Amino acid sequence: MPTIRFVREARDVNCRSGENLRVVALREGLELYGFKGSIGNCGGCGQCITCFVSIEGGSKDALSPLTAVEKVKLKNRPSNWRLACQCVVQSSVIVFTKPQSPPSNTKELIKDALVNVLPR
Numbered sequence: 520m521p522t523i524r525f526v527r528e529a530r531d532v533n534c535r536s537g538e539n540l541r542v543v544a545l546r547e548g549l550e551l552y553g554f555k556g557s558i559g560n561c562g563g564c565g566q567c568i569t570c571f572v573s574i575e576g577g578s579k580d581a582l583s584p585l586t587a588v589e590k591v592k593l594k595n596r597p598s599n600w601r602l603a604c605q606c607v608v609q610s611s612v613i614v615f616t617k618p619q620s621p622p623s624n625t626k627e628l629i630k631d632a633l634v635n636v637l638p639r
């Protein structure tokens with residue numbers, strides 16, 4: 520059973536392999552969206568590009584491959600950014616929500632996650 524470490528929230532969430540990352544985050548009550556996305560988002564269709572996450576650890580195939588939508592929408596974003604609504608969780612992974620507005624202790628949070636969550 521994969522574990523998702525939501526770094527910003529300091530939450531470890533177990534999910535079934537094959538679950539959608541956005542669905543898991545919302546089910547757990549996590550704030551996936553920034554201000555713009557909280558006002559209005561596409562509901563997971565890959566059109567609003569407000570569900571950014573950065574992937575900070577996990578195996579290369581911890582998430583499903585980039586979708587065609589992501590290849591277009593994330594063209595000018597860091598290579599470790601994904602759209603949560605487009606990701607299927609396949610194994611344990613470290614996820615940073617709202618990477619566009621990181622807190623000052625981001626590096627420490629990620630370091631802690633890498634030591635304490637992976638490998639599983």
Ligand code: FES
Nearest residue numbers: 563565568570604
């Ligand atoms: S929820 Fe709109 S792009 Fe992901």
